Amino acid sequence: MSPIDFVVLLALISILAGVLGSLVGLGGGVIVVPVLTLLFHVDIRLAIGASIISVIATSSGAAAAYVRERMTNLRAGMFLEIATTTGAVTGAYLTTVLPARFLFILFGVVLGYSAIAMFRKRKAVALLSVSHDRIANYFKLHGSYYDDAEKQEISYKVVGTKPGLALMFVAGMVSALLGIGSGALKVPAMDLAMHLPMKVSTATSNFMIGVTAAASAGVYFARGQIDPIIAAPVAAGVLGGSMMGAKVLGRIHSNKVRILFVVVLAVIAIEMFQRGLF
Amino acid sequence: MAQREKTPEELERLEQKVRQTEIAISWVLRIGVVLSVIVVTIGLVIIFIHHPGYAKITGGVSYHTVAGKTALFPHTFGGIIKYLKAGKNGEGRGIVVMGLIVLLLTPILRVVTGVISFIYEDDPPMAIVTAFVLFVLIMSFVLSGA
Numbered sequence: 001m002s003p004i005d006f007v008v009l010l011a012l013i014s015i016l017a018g019v020l021g022s023l024v025g026l027g028g029g030v031i032v033v034p035v036l037t038l039l040f041h042v043d044i045r046l047a048i049g050a051s052i053i054s055v056i057a058t059s060s061g062a063a064a065a066y067v068r069e070r071m072t073n074l075r076a077g078m079f080l081e082i083a084t085t086t087g088a089v090t091g092a093y094l095t096t097v098l099p100a101r102f103l104f105i106l107f108g109v110v111l112g113y114s115a116i117a118m119f120r121k122r123k124a125v126a127l128l129s130v131s132h133d134r135i136a137n138y139f140k141l142h143g144s145y146y147d148d149a150e151k152q153e154i155s156y157k158v159v160g161t162k163p164g165l166a167l168m169f170v171a172g173m174v175s176a177l178l179g180i181g182s183g184a185l186k187v188p189a190m191d192l193a194m195h196l197p198m199k200v201s202t203a204t205s206n207f208m209i210g211v212t213a214a215a216s217a218g219v220y221f222a223r224g225q226i227d228p229i230i231a232a233p234v235a236a237g238v239l240g241g242s243m244m245g246a247k248v249l250g251r252i253h254s255n256k257v258r259i260l261f262v263v264v265l266a267v268i269a270i271e272m273f274q275r276g277l278f
Numbered sequence: 279m280a281q282r283e284k285t286p287e288e289l290e291r292l293e294q295k296v297r298q299t300e301i302a303i304s305w306v307l308r309i310g311v312v313l314s315v316i317v318v319t320i321g322l323v324i325i326f327i328h329h330p331g332y333a334k335i336t337g338g339v340s341y342h343t344v345a346g347k348t349a350l351f352p353h354t355f356g357g358i359i360k361y362l363k364a365g366k367n368g369e370g371r372g373i374v375v376m377g378l379i380v381l382l383l384t385p386i387l388r389v390v391t392g393v394i395s396f397i398y399e400d401d402p403p404m405a406i407v408t409a410f411v412l413f414v415l416i417m418s419f420v421l422s423g424a
Binding site: 003079216228 | 305314318325382389407417421
């Protein structure tokens with residue numbers, strides 16, 4: 001394979017990663033990392049560097065549309081970033097202490113569990129109309145959005161800010177340690193613990209993953225893990241794909257987004273186990 | 279801390295402000311993203327123009343090494359300038375990295391816009407929250423030594 005084939009093929013695969021990433025609120029690293037390591041035999045450390053770029057590209061590309069369509073809960077997103085960014089900085093420095101193998105397995109368990117929890121909850125989508133969560137009320141984290149698939153304005157209340165913050169700290173750490181967007185942890189935290197609607201959770205996760213990734217990107221950049229020849233087609237492809245994906249989310253039903261998310265979650269869980277065990 | 283109830287007029291004005299900031303954030307993201315795609319693509323094209331051999335090599339792509347001190351591409355902010363000056367050999371890569379930095383900066387710029395907009399919406403608690411996130415981001419770049 002010549003470098004030009006490599007660049008073109010990688011750009012095409014990245015478009016796909018961008019579409020999927022923007023729909024389910026994950027970074028697209030889910031696709032980029034295995035493709036780079038398994039298909040192109042790229043060093044895992046360079047793949048992680050490219051994955052961080054892909055996460056930021058998905059986030060910025062999709063968030064531009066989601067914020068405009070009022071799908072993102074900006075306040076809740078920014079509030080939870082307190083936990084994810086501090087988690088990411090902690091994680092970036094923990095890499096040397098914790099064995100990666102242990103992390104992959106732990107992450108696999110957490111993802112497997114959230115996949116099952118999200119699948120079980122697939123029918124119960126009752127949103128809250130009252131919240132007694134004092135933090136959520138103080139920061140006015142509640143919101144509403146217009147659901148294009150159901151043709152109506154949907155308002156919701158936020159609860160569980162404390163478990164939400166704790167989960168986000170872990171998500172930030174995992175994001176820095178494994179170079180993934182960790183939307184896989186953010187979406188269940190918002191959907192299950194904080195009762196945000198599924199679409200709002202993925203859109204807000206999209207908004208957040210870029211900021212979290214930026215907190216650990218400096219470290220990767222300084223270490224020379226961000227290679228221009230690999231990162232350039234990934235960045236361009238994912239950006240294009242995520243903008244396409246963002247056009248779709250408004251129009252499909254929340255339940256379909258949830259099922260797609262559960263499937264992707266299960267796949268990553270298996271991938272993590274594989275990396276941890278073999 | 280009991281807050282005074284807002285009149286319908288005030289509420290409507292606030293909603294308009296919120297909408298304005300949402301649009302502003304959306305534009306910041308869009309401009310950053312489009313700019314970075316353009317710069318990265320130009321860089322890629324220049325790499326292939328300066329190294330026509332790249333299109334002919336077969337079976338020779340190997341990405342097994344991480345950059346050390348003798349890296350083939352810049353990985354510090356200071357290194358980019360040196361690469362751009364290096365002309366033919368480094369120009370394309372330097373431009374790609376510049377585009378990637380624009381991409382890396384979009385989330386940070388988005389947080390900056392957040393701080394400004396929460397001040398504009400007269401919402402001190404959220405402005406403080408966002409300023410804290412910005413502080414952590416800046417610290418992460420300083421501590422990493424990039």
